Amino acid sequence: MRLSAVVGGLLAISIAATVAVIGTTVVLSRHEAAVAARLDTYRNDLQQLIAVQDTLARARAVSPDVYALVAATAERIGASYTEERERLAHARLNELRSAAAQFAARATLRAEGPPGVDTTAQLRLRTLAAITAIARLQETATAEQAAAHGRLSTFLLVAGLGLCLVLAVTGIAAHRLILRPIRRLAAAPDPERLLVARNRRRLPVVELEQILQRIVTLAAAQREEDRRSRELVEQLPVGIVETAPDGRILTANPAWRRLYGFGADEDLAGVNVMALHTDPAVRARRVADLLAGRPVGRVEQPMRRRDGSTFWCEMHASAVADPAGGPIRIRGVHIDVSDRRQLEAQLHQSQKLEALGQLTGGIAHDFNNLLTVMLGSAETLADALGHDPELRSIAETAMQAAQRGAELTASLLAFARKQPLAPKPTDLNALLARTQSLLRRSLGEQIEIRLVLRDGVWPAMVDPAQLESAVLNLCVNARDAMPRGGRLTIETANVVFDTEDAAREQEVAPGDYAMIAVSDTGIGMTPEVLARAVEPFFSTKEQGRGTGLGLSMVWGFVKQSRGHLRICSERGHGTTVTLYLPRVAADDQAAATAPAAAPRGGSETILLVEDDPLVREHVAGQLGALGYRVLRAADGPEALALLERERGIDLLFTDVVMPGGLNGRDLADLARARQPGLRVLFTSGYAEDAIVHHGRLDPGVLLLNKPYRRDELASRVRAALDGD
Template sequence: MFWNKGAERIYGWTAEEAAGRSLRELLYGDDYNSNLRAYVAAVVATGEWSGEIAQRRRDGSCITVDARCSLMRDVDGSPRSILSINSDITARLAVEEQLRQAQKLEAIGQLTGGLAHDFNNLLTVILGNAEVLVDRLSDDKNLRRLAEMSWAAAQRGAELVHRLLAFARRQALEPQVVDLNSLLNGLDALLRRTISQDIEIEFLQPADLWKALVDPAQLETAILNLCINARDAMPCGGRLTIETANISLDEHFADWKADAASGQYVMMTISDTGTGMEPNVLARAFEPFFTTKEAGKGSGLGLSMVFGFAKQSNGHVKIHSRPGEGTTIKMYLPRAAQADKEITSSPSRSKLPRGSETILLVDDNELVRTYAATQLASLGYKLVSASSGQEALDTLREITDIDLLFTDVVMPGRLSGLHLAEEARIIRPNLPILFTSGYADNAQGDLGFGIHFLRKPYRPSELAVKVRLMLDGNA
């Protein structure tokens, strides 16, 4: 009977077009019985009704409206018409859903981080002891095989924890100055073994590429994830192109969203000639646990891990794909300002560096503390242990000949590892400090460039090499 300007704006029908037509024809179509009749019956029975209703516009698109309905009566009290005041809440519901998703991911991230902190402590002990057993049981093949199985299973667990932390942006990163061309050249053989022989791999690398400030180990994992996805998108063969370039983004760069920062980046582009993605798949490509692969063929954490790693590294990721035209993913990594440093490889356990210095070991987990103390003592070091930041600080005031502070980052109480380091610098300004953690808690501060860090779970060889580098002043 009546159709105002607001209804014209919401639904697309003019008042002249809508007048005299049925609501079923205008707004409901096949959903007439499940939507219109339900609330009409409620209005007639009670005199009023309010709630959310699914409707459609003139162009066929679906909307949700917040409807407030009142029954209009004749002078004799009999029902005459229904006055319905509708508000389009489609956009609001979409924003609320995005907020719920963000809150859900944040909750998953907090849960993942808490579990990962404990799991990485346990895996540090399991991996380290399993590696020691593998070395010491060289004469007993049966027992050595069991130790190797334990090590392999724990390593897979550690990789899963790292993937979960990556998409939650809570993995502990150790950014270094990295030559991306050299890193890719080092991965060349591994990529060619991983990618099918019917897929051609091409590298395009400029000679004047800038250095990037990024965690090299996690970058390698991200590259492998992207290349494996590209391989799976080319079941009948094709071409995989990996290209590097220098790029400067200004604040007016049109292709970027508001969360992208201007600046200088090292860009890596990975392109394939595969099947490409439909728009609905592309829109969800970076969602955790979303995958188009068969059950058991993928976890859905690959691209979300890459996205989380890039954002946590102060970089960005863009993806472009069309069905039948392949997929291109661009990863932008921040340019490094510092000079490059030589990366020292880890020696075999039989040649682990030893020492006789005194190390203050701080970890609230007794198993990890005992394990690390045992490993370091076996290399000749003298150990002083503390289970909290405050205990470690008291120890530093009492013992003056400590040569290295080796502390966990995430610890309960007033003094986290980073806060302990700040207090320790006041007492001993030149004291070398080595941090360890399996979880980056935002409340603990950023582990940025210049922070010496050992990621949990760590192997005995990694612990030995890192400690010796710190003590020798070469870290």
């Protein structure tokens, strides 16, 4: 009975031990699988990194060598890393397994052998307990069944206890030496470091990780750089396009799409740049050049937009090899330079007008001298021939011709920006309201006149008489452009030119301007006519109808007034001519205007300084006839000498432009220094900087414009002498 209970107990223990062993094995293999799975994840991570690196190396054709090197290194590192991890993990597991086996073997050995050999107290105690139990069992068995059952039960008891001990010790050892480390290994965030720490030696794993980390950082930086480069190309204001050599578009940035009128998301696959060239043959030649290694740099040519309109395009192109080994591509940079070319044309035009102005100004100056003589002489002749109507009418004809000549030279001087102006603050609306009735009379019934005069238009600093004549000129042009009638609109407004506007328009200073715009609904101008409209003597009107000086005068007057003129015209759609006149500055004062004086003579002494002998004699004769005593000088030094010698000179009447180093202004200053209070009257064929600054007479300066009639001479000399 007792024996069977013992056997049953032993059997139960054996079964429990077997279950424990199986359980331990199962737990062990589960943790082993967890470690293997983590190692797998690491391997996958590594492969992904290598894949990223590969893509980068391909994409970054810019530095293929560096990338190839990095990729190869990463691959090598990856391979050794994986092997190292696996080798280490397996080696460690095997070590652990064999350690456990050895321990189990040793424990079995010790349990069977003499107890004195034990090394651990626990083992010794358990072994002693077992031996005691075996002895007690032996005694009991001997006492109860001395014979056959005794040996068997002893054997079974010893074996059972031994097995029990072995299993218990094995279980504890397995838990401490295998299960616990493996659990820690599996749960650790980084099993490799744990292995390293336990092995107490530095493995290359840490360095490998650092290198991989650097590769990841590098890849991220590269991706960021790629993104920035793409963004830059997208945002560039110039068009960038890549095409196949046959012209098929491969890629184009948004600026290029805008330039040619394509939508931001439109598919360009079917578009060929050949179709956008106004001359596809030129492009074909260029591409041939590019493929032969001759780059195209900064050529300008007209290109066609999608809607058919054309623009001037500055192009740069180069042939680029595909890094992936594909066919060569043509990369082009396209810039719209239409505005710049237009500005250049404007500049060219104004330079031409400038040169023409200088030429005409010079000629007009000399002509004025001659006309002064002719006009005065004819006038004297007409007076003297009062008794002979036939001869008198001849003299009058000569006078009229000279007068017309004088008007013509005045127009030329206006164009040359050399007409003497007397600018003063002028209310444009009031001036236009005054001219209105004159306009209605001269333009006829067929033309409807509309005035759009805005309130609060700034006063402009201009010569009102000249402005009136400029507006009349524009209205006459408008009338001529509307032979079958139409509408003429005159508009005023305030306009501010900022620095940007000024940069766009040639020769406009930034600032405030009062504007007058004259628009018609007439025939308009072709671009060719528009380009030349301001040139003097350019007219499309039949011979005898137009001199071609109208717009030239307006242009010269506006420029001289420091304003700006703009003509917009389209064939069949009418014309608008806009005058921008400078707003009166706060510190501006009205320019002195010469008061009208009664044309009478006197007996004072006048020092006449004139370099042209013909004019000098003529004017001296006229002044003498008015009762004055006249002293003559040909230039400044001679005049100064006379001033030294002669007493009682009342008026210095001098030309402005003179040879001999002294101009009229210098002479007047020197003369006044010697004789303070000396009256001075200037005369000139055109306004010079000496007395006219920025198109405006200096305050207090009296000027008689050449050519002049006798009455004008008389009244101006009198006014100068009377000193008002």
